[in-house]
Amino acid sequence: MEKPMSDISFKFMSFGFKFRDLLSPREDTLKEVGIKPGFHILDYGCGSGSYTIPSAQLVGNSGKVYALDVHPLAVKQVQSAANKRSLSNIETILSDCATGLPDMCLDVVLLYDTFHGLSEPDKVLAELHRVLKPDGILSFNDHHMEEEKEIIIRITGKGLFTLLRKGEKVYNFSKI
Numbered sequence: 279m280e281k282p283m284s285d286i287s288f289k290f291m292s293f294g295f296k297f298r299d300l301l302s303p304r305e306d307t308l309k310e311v312g313i314k315p316g317f318h319i320l321d322y323g324c325g326s327g328s329y330t331i332p333s334a335q336l337v338g339n340s341g342k343v344y345a346l347d348v349h350p351l352a353v354k355q356v357q358s359a360a361n362k363r364s365l366s367n368i369e370t371i372l373s374d375c376a377t378g379l380p381d382m383c384l385d386v387v388l389l390y391d392t393f394h395g396l397s398e399p400d401k402v403l404a405e406l407h408r409v410l411k412p413d414g415i416l417s418f419n420d421h422h423m424e425e426e427k428e429i430i431i432r433i434t435g436k437g438l439f440t441l442l443r444k445g446e447k448v449y450n451f452s453k454i
Contacts, residue, residue: 307329310447311415318342319386320377321345322388323346323392325347325349327359334367344371345369346372375402383409385414387406387416416439417451429449
């Protein structure tokens, strides 16, 4: 499936995200999702954990955040950040598609700035559909894609998801 970027590219990207996150806190994006304490979330393509850490804080000790990435350094960075903040509600998954999670176990999947680079996007959407609860939300953004031409058509095109609402920063899709 997809090949992870080089270690040096990943480190450079992670460094840049630190500045981005200072200027535009990820919590502002997560507010549009409606995350509540106790939720179970998958941060698909978690990278350095910009969304993983604030999501874990939002769901609290009664919730869980799974951080999945294809890059071993991503998983290592997220584990380190979780340990540093004493967050025991984060579990990392090194994978390029399969989550290894049970059917219908997640309240929310975060699919942020990852979709454009997937080698098998339909396979990933099928996996995310499988793990979402019937009333679960697929929260999506990808600044590499155009709204109507790509985002909505690509996510809803296989009949797995429908647009629930478009926020200022994310599109939230519900499971069909």
